Amino acid sequence: MNKEGFVPAVEDRPAVTVDIVLFSVINDWLNVLLVKRRIPPFVGMWALPGGFVRRGETLEEAALRELSEETGVSGFYLEQLYTFGDPGRDPRMWIVTVAYYALVNSKGIELRPATDVVDTAWYLVDNLPELAFDHARIIQYAVKRLRSKLEYTTVGFELxxxxxxxxxxxxxxxxxxxxxxxxxxxxxxxxxxxxxxxxxxxxxxxxxxxxxxxxxxxx
Amino acid sequence: MNKEGFVPAVEDRPAVTVDIVLFSVINDWLNVLLVKRRIPPFVGMWALPGGFVRRGETLEEAALRELSEETGVSGFYLEQLYTFGDPGRDPRMWIVTVAYYALVNSKGIELRPATDVVDTAWYLVDNLPELAFDHARIIQYAVKRLRSKLEYTTVGFELxxxxxxxxxxxxxxxxxxxxxxxxxxxxxxxxxxxxxxxxxxxxxxxxxxxxxxxxxxxx
DNA sequence: AAATTTAGTGTATAAAATACACGATTACGA
DNA sequence: TCGTAATCGTGTATTTTATACACTAAATTT
Incomplete structure (x- = not known):
């Protein structure tokens, strides 16, 4: 049972992704940004923006990169939320995802209109569509965190x-x-x-x- | 720049580990459990208990397994802390580590005495030896989290x-x-x-x- | 029985959170 | 120009929570 010295072979490593819960208050309602999946699994279903972490970048850089790729905007307030790694959370492969939440003033952001890259949309947090993976749970967790942080920090101003x-x-x-x-x-x-x-x-x-x-x- | 559809090759995935900051209050002082490394890198240096996550287990299971391997005890209070993934935090390979903190009443735990597996010891949190990797930073982060959680939760009773x-x-x-x-x-x-x-x-x-x-x- | 050591208790004050209602300022239309 | 509509901006009384602070009680030892 000596675990030291043991390094898993490359094929026994999970892929690591970042997923981002981007919040904005629009018309006095809390919204999250979702993207429509174009590739398996869960094709056509809504999901959180995110993607694989690349060699050489920090987790935070990966999250910012993914967000800016999908919104055309950069400079978000970003904070790490939680890491989800249950086996089976992705039906096809072993994926550990580091979830972040981000805040933005929606006036300062223009979603790429009618992009052919991805379909993105704001959804009211209490009227979400069915979501891919465990993303509903991640959003729920993010809302909880945001609510409590609001009380004792200044995150609210980021919106x-x-x-x-x-x-x-x-x-x-x-x-x-x-x-x-x-x-x-x-x-x-x-x-x-x-x-x-x-x-x-x-x-x-x-x-x-x-x-x-x-x-x-x-x- | 279409990130969707891109899945990194197996050799372009980080290894994922868990590291655990196990706290105990001993003689009215806050202590953390450290283990002495027997393999590179940082041979002979003190580090947090931890190890690679295995396929099929949750992150939490991995943390509990590592802890029980190194203390001979199970059933710790355990909570996820933060995930550290900066490139270069391990000088040899790309490693993302999910850090946990754990609490135990030291009376209920007997460190395996004079084990030949690993050398483990309690250290006062404000008198730590030089530590491998970014483990000093992780402990610092854990202490901060523990202090704030103490104020509005019941974690204190776990000790x-x-x-x-x-x-x-x-x-x-x-x-x-x-x-x-x-x-x-x-x-x-x-x-x-x-x-x-x-x-x-x-x-x-x-x-x-x-x-x-x-x-x-x-x- | 005196000395030692830890356990256990209450009150006064300050600070923070809560409940609650109306006059002020602007634009517009009669 | 005067009234209406809509939002802005303000204060006080009450309750709750946090803080500061010192002595008596119960056990053991000598």
């Missing part, structure tokens, strides 16, 4: 543009947590964190009172 | 025997957090969580007043 109003910020929180938040308490708490810079600008958009704009200062 | 006193519990918290805690506030908070069952037994051990024993009830 907003450079300048935003407090109401927009609140809508992002509400979309992720799936519940309404008291306006006065929310603003009090956010402003007391000392991470928001009030700007001398307002957002004059609707036909109503303009809202003050803020910028995220970082920690 | 205690079935029956324990409140003082013993407090010592575990202090060892992990690396700071003294107020006794009255600590007890108030623990008892108010409603997860402790007071027993009709006391621990008569020292030469002093016996302490009431409790049992962890679970969530």
């Amino acid at each position: 907003l543009p450079e300048k935003f109003t407090l109401t927009e910020l609140q809508r992002v929180y509400e979309a992720i947590l799936g519940q309404k938040i008291d306006k006065r308490n929310f603003r009090k708490k956010m402003l007391s964190r000392g991470i928001l810079q009030p700007l001398d600008e307002t957002k004059m958009e609707g036909v109503h009172r303009p809202a003050k704009l803020y910028r995220f200062l970082g920690v | 205690l025997p079935e029956k324990f006193t409140l003082t013993e519990l407090q010592r575990v918290y202090e060892a992990i957090l690396g700071q003294k805690i107020d006794k009255r506030n600590f007890r108030k908070k623990m008892l108010s969580r409603g997860i402790l069952q007071p027993l009709d037994e006391t621990k008569m051990e020292g030469v002093h007043r016996p302490a009431k024993l409790y049992r962890f009830l679970g969530v």
Whole structure:
């Protein structure tokens, strides 16, 4: 039973992939980006964007590369989520996947329109289609992580543009947590964190009172 | 740049390992289990217990198997930590490692004495020897995770025997957090969580007043 | 019975979270 | 220009949670 010295032959190694749960808040609802599979297994089914890790790149680089290949955009907020390696999670071969989640402000991203490479679409997290592999589970896990990280980090700001109003910020929180938040308490708490810079600008958009704009200062 | 359909040849796959940071609180200090390497690379250097994942087993099974091979014990509390895959983290080959952390009450574990298989030893987390690979970084990461999990979960109880006193519990918290805690506030908070069952037994051990024993009830 | 050592307890204060309602500002249309 | 509609922006009272802090109780040893 001496495991040391044992190195598995090349044919006894799993392939390693990255899969990315890219979130965006669109029209006050939390969405994830899905791609339609064009190759077996699960042809025609929706799945998470992702692909094989290549020699010489870090896992994070692989995740960013895959995302930019499929969205035409780069510079996402990215964080490792969990690694899934159960045998049988891919019916054809042994694959270990390192899952990431990423956040983007959907205004700053244009999905390649009508690309012939892959069919990509945003889906509401609580109205997902049937998904390939164990990707439903991965998304579920990512939502859970995102919700808890929202409470004690500043990840929420990654879903907003450079300048935003407090109401927009609140809508992002509400979309992720799936519940309404008291306006006065929310603003009090956010402003007391000392991470928001009030700007001398307002957002004059609707036909109503303009809202003050803020910028995220970082920690 | 169409990544779909591309599957890396077997010789272009990384080997996948698991490494485990096994913690225990010994004499009121936080310790980790290390093993001395007998094969290249880093022969003779201390490293985390771990090894290659085998076809047909889950990552968690692999971690538990490696741990029990090197300690002779099974049934650890185990939780996935992070996956490290930077190229060059192993000087000889491409290895992606899925790191876990595990918790055990050292009273319930006997390291195989003077085994000829591997040399294993407990080390104080803040007095580690030079470590192979990126294992120092992994341990650092694990300590950080353990500290934060201690605050909002019940992982702390995994480091205690079935029956324990409140003082013993407090010592575990202090060892992990690396700071003294107020006794009255600590007890108030623990008892108010409603997860402790007071027993009709006391621990008569020292030469002093016996302490009431409790049992962890679970969530 | 005095000394030693650990167990066990309560209160006052500060900080943080929660519940809750209305006046202010803009655009538009009558 | 005045009223309406819609969103912006604000404060206080209450509850809950966290913190600071010191002495008596119970056992053993000499």
